Amino acid sequence: MALDKLTIVVEADAGKLQFNQRDDAHYIAAMFNPKSLGVNRSVQWESAKAAKRDSPELQYTTASPATLTIDLFFDTYDRADANKPSVYVHTKKLADLTLVRGDKHRPPVCQLFWGKQGMIFQGVLQQIDQSYTMFLENGVPVRATAKCTFLQWRANATDMKKQNLMSADVAKLWTVRRGQTLASIAADEYLDPANWRDIASANGIDDPLALGPGTTLLLPALPAGRPASGGHRKKEAP
Known part of the structure; x- marks a missing residue:
């Protein structure tokens, strides 16, 4: 053999x-x-x-x-x-x-x-x-x-097929589409538009209004002990 x-x-x-x-x-x-x-x-x-x-x-x-x-x-x-x-x-x-x-x-x-x-x-x-x-x-x-x-x-x-990327405790990349704001992205990702500040902080964004289509954002994992609410949505940021 x-x-x-x-x-x-x-x-x-x-x-x-x-x-x-x-x-x-x-x-x-x-x-x-x-x-x-x-x-x-x-x-x-x-x-x-x-x-x-x-x-x-x-x-x-x-x-x-x-x-x-x-x-x-x-x-x-x-x-x-x-x-x-x-x-x-x-x-x-x-x-x-x-x-x-x-x-x-x-x-x-x-x-x-x-x-x-x-x-x-x-x-x-x-x-x-x-x-x-x-x-x-x-x-x-x-x-x-x-x-x-x-x-x-x-x-x-x-x-990506091997991962469960729908969870809010996993950092992801997001490409901004026309008409989207930090708040609307936070609503889609974290089920709470108030979490737009986490996105702004992770990407060093001072002016949330200066967000152009095609921009790639890092969507950070939510801090431990603060999961996505999935409940009522707070007032969106500008």
Whole structure:
């Protein structure tokens, strides 16, 4: 039974996000499987500002994309063939993952697969550290290691489907439409137009009347202990 090798499938150069494991031009197979995988993820929490509290409630603010680190080993010397090709043909494929390609105006997204686990990570190559450790007499490198760090990548539409963004305790972005005011936006988002002041404060707005269509606003999460009322609506701000 053949040993399952870790593989990196690179997205197609054009069109929507798509992958084809049968396309050799967008497929990288590890010569030797890594000995370990490192996965790191962090989230940010802030203490709610409250008086007379020894341990204020923590409020979730945001998260950083997960990272995956792997060390890959390449060797073109240890082979029966007298011809020892440069190991650069393998390491270059990895280095190319940091280059802008196709019409996407960014480096490609990658999917990592390994055995029965299937896809273990989807992301972009954030950093690569290559070390060439063995050379032929003519200077051709035949052995190398590559330490790779992949940063998790997920399309905005896909990420939003996984979240419940209707809740008032989640910060959001809002694009102003013609005729909208801070109060009407607060009424739609928080069910209380009086919360327009929270929006103004979060966006540094001194004049609520100077709100033009197309403006992008940050709608902050309501302070802890002050949920959206959903009840009667107070008089709107100008």
